Amino acid sequence: MKNSSLSGISAIVKEVLEHKTFGAIRGALGRAIKLSEPVTPEVAARFLADQTFAKTLIGVRSQSEWRDRMLNDPVNTEFSVPLEAGGPADTRSTDSIAELALKSANAYIQWSTQGFKEVDSETLERRRNACLGCDQLKDAPETLAYRLALVVARDDPRVCMACGCLFMKKTAMPNEACPMPAAGDQNSTRWDEPIL
C-alpha cells in the first residue's frame, strides 16, 4: 500500500476513534465506510480492538463487496460485547476506550509502516525482564477497553499502568519506549534505554 494511502486510512481511523461514546463510534464508522446506518456493536468493537481489521475495513470502504464481507465476517462475533444498541450502556463514556484505542491505533499504525518488525530477541528479553520486575506491571483492569484489547492480544493480560499498554505487545515494538526513568538514573528508562 502506498504511504499516501496509508496516511489517509490512518487519518480516518483516528477521526473515528476521536468520538467519545461507543454509540458515536458506531455511527462515525458507519459514515466512514459509506453505510446509511451505524455499524453493529461487534464490528465497532473489533474496529477498536483490532487495528489491522480497522485499517483494512477503511481501506475497502469504497469496494462494497469487500466491505460487506468484512462486516459479515464470522470472526466479528468473537467481539460481541454486552452493549445494547441505543440503550443506556451504548452511551456510556468511552474516554478510556477511545484513549486506549487511539494510543493503540497510533502504535499499531506506526508498527505497520515498519512491516510489524519486532525488536531483536536480546532487546525483547531485556525489556520483558524489566517489566516483569516492575511495580507498574498489573493485571489488566476489568474494563471494556482492556477486554477488547485482550481478545486481540490473546496472550499475557498484564498491562503497564504507567502508559496503559499491554506489555507483551509494547515490549516487541521498536517504536515504543518505557515511560518511567530507571531508579537513580534520570537519563535511562527502566528498560535500560536512553530517555528520548
Ligand code: SF4
Ligand atoms: S514499560 Fe516500563 S514502567 Fe511499564 S511495566 Fe515495563 S518497565 Fe515498568
